[in-house]
Amino acid sequence: MTSFNLRLLRILQPEFFSQHYLTSGICYRERGLPEISTSASLFTKNDMNLLGVIFKPASAEDVIPDIHDSKKYLLPEINRKILEDKDFDIKKFVGISDNQIRTFINKMHWVVMNEKQAEGTRESKIDSLVDNLLRVVKMDDYPLSIVNHPLCRLSLFGNSYILTEPEFVVSKQNVSMVVIEDKHPKNVKAKSNFGETQLSAEILACGDENISEKIIEQTIFAIRVISMHVTFYKAVIPELYWEDLDKGPPQEQSVVIKRWPMKNGRQTGLDLANPDEREKVLKSLVKIRQFVSGHMQ
Structure with missing residues (x-):
């Protein structure tokens, strides 16, 4: 099953997903295997x-x-003091023209x-x-x-x-x-x-x-x-x-x-x-x- 399908399964059928994936560790422990969390x-x-x-x-x-x-x-002029300013406005920095950098x-x-x-x-x-x-x-x-x-x-x-x-x-x-x-x-x-x-x-x-x-x-x-x-x-x-x-x-x-x-x-x-x-x-x-x-x- 692909990652995309697993995500859909978790969203659309959470009970089935939980039973077959998140409880797999329980099944392994019943077989005497180590207790390792099944979720990162x-x-x-x-x-x-x-x-x-x-x-x-x-x-x-x-x-x-x-x-x-x-x-x-x-970007040496951009420091924490500037970023903490509640009136911060990126348009004030006329020397920065790249829109991706501005974002x-x-x-x-x-x-x-x-x-x-x-x-x-x-x-x-x-x-x-x-x-x-x-x-x-x-x-x-x-x-x-x-x-x-x-x-x-x-x-x-x-x-x-x-x-x-x-x-x-x-x-x-x-x-x-x-x-x-x-x-x-x-x-x-x-x-x-x-x-x-x-x-x-x-x-x-x-x-x-x-x-x-x-x-x-x-x-x-x-x-x-x-x-x-x-x-x-x-x-x-x-x-x-x-x-x-x-x-x-x-x-x-x-x-x-x-x-x-x-x-x-x-x-x-x-x-x-x-x-x-x-x-x-x-x-x-x-x-x-x-x-x-x-x-x-």
Whole structure:
């Protein structure tokens, strides 16, 4: 069944969907198999441990491809103080004529103002900003394409076990290569490693979906956006891990997911409202785009 049909099934026949997919873990547990959450959004640190996933702080050089990029994306006059101005008006910045860039700046203002709201945890404004950010760096230009909310499944024992639905996936010819998850600050908690438990399941599930005719080593990048703070991840999933996973939770193999910046928290990522850090985000995204555009799994 395709991801599109699974989504329709979940919307139109939720009881059937729940019975046949979300309860699959119960069936496996009755057979003496491990208790691993069947939904990425419910993933825990224990689930990560059972699947042999480890997050490791890393330098930018260990996560971002070493590709030269001389373009300027700084927009130095746009900082958090300006974005927090309730009378902010993009039309006042006469030196910025690119409408896509103007839209990006406008959406940064939305998200910064949304941070101050005492109530509400909806992520629609963050979704909109991230979608625009990916298009600014041409992640939706051939041979790449952005897929919104794809349903991906991770198999254990040769059966679909864990269901995930990342916010965005950047794919190349139906091969998922970049996973993006965004969150409102109030929706991330320390007990989930600030969303990393869910992200780990999404990385593995997208990698599993990539396997068609041949099991190979895979490199998958991931991006976590908590409001205006961006963290980059890189996972190299070895061929032997997939072979081990087919027999159940891996006994010998593991997956190391490298994180940059190194610290992990709600506001430890690079701040899009800070001109210098925004420059690092945009350049890093361009380098990832160039890497995956020229790389075939």
